[in-house]
Amino acid sequence: MMERYVRFDTAEGIRWGVLGEGHITEITCNPALGYELTDIYHQPSQIKLLAPVEPSKIVCVGLNYREHVKESQSATKEPDEPVLFLKPPSALLGPGEKIIYPEMAQRVDYEAELGVIIGRECSNIAEVEAEDYIFGFTCVNDVTARDLQKKDVQWTRAKGFNTFCPVGPWIVDKLKYNDLLVESYLNGELKQSSRTSMMIFPVAVLISFISKVMTLMPGDLISTGTPAGIAPMQVGDRIEVRIEGIGSLANDIA
CATH class of the missing domain: 2.30.30.370 (FAH)
Known part of the structure; x- marks a missing residue:
């Protein structure tokens, strides 16, 4: 159950x-x-x-849906291997809490993503072992200051602001995760809609790959990439991430 x-x-x-x-x-x-x-x-x-996580690190994946690669200004082709970056735990935000629009940013986007929570210490594992290391799943919004991402080239500032990692509303375990519907709604309007089966690098590939770069600890969070349909948010907007089998994560912009 x-x-x-x-x-x-x-x-x-x-x-x-x-x-x-x-x-x-x-x-x-x-x-x-x-x-x-x-x-x-x-x-x-x-x-x-x-936020239903207390990770030692938040490992994120960029450019992991083909249609998102096509709309991206930072890539001309699909990546040959997972594109990794980190968000600081200080970016975490719970359901219903406010995303703060930074003064130094001119464009702040939503990115609906499936989050994977690690359940066992995980280092240098094979793809076929990956499922044994999963504790559960949650909704993630990889909030991004798009203008700063383009300006800085590397993504630390653009994705690392306080409140830029809403997570929730809970963790669901024992979920069949390979073909889940992932959606985002801005002020009630559908903006993103895809399925986890459309990932370039599936969850098992991501866990194995990341584990060969860094040791994953119990409670660590992997955010698996966003589908096409990213767009800017404004102060006063409400953004909602919905994932089949998990639920809804909603936050207002302030």
Whole structure:
């Protein structure tokens, strides 16, 4: 049975839990690290959902959908191997929290992506082993200051601002992930729509490749790339990422 894991804030502090029908059962720790159920229950209406990850690193993948490569100004052909970059954990943002438009940016885009949470320490593994290292999946918005990305050539500043990595609303485990619908909606209008089966480098390839570059730790987050349809957001907009089998991640721009 699939579970939905949440990280949330209460009057007593930040907690982790399993989302059930009408209640949250508190658990002892980050579920990617192994956990036990408690006998403490919370009502969803009485808590605030937070980003459901506490990664040591956020590894992102660029140019991983063919149609997105065609619309990109930074590539003339499909990459021969995964294009990797990092976002700092300080960029994390929870569902319903506000994305802050930086003063130094002139164009800020949304990028709807499938997020993969690692469940075991992972180094130099083969593609056929990759599924054994997955804990679960979530929605990610790889927010990007597009003008700064073009200006800087490398992407650290453009993708690393505080609030530029909304994640949530929860982690879903045991999900069949190879053909999920990935969508984004800007102010209710459909902007991106594709399926994870359209990735150039599937999830297993990404995990194996990244593990040969750096050790992945339990709880680390991989953001697997965005489909075509990127466009700028303005202050006052609402951006929503929807992924089949996971749910909806919505944030306003401030």
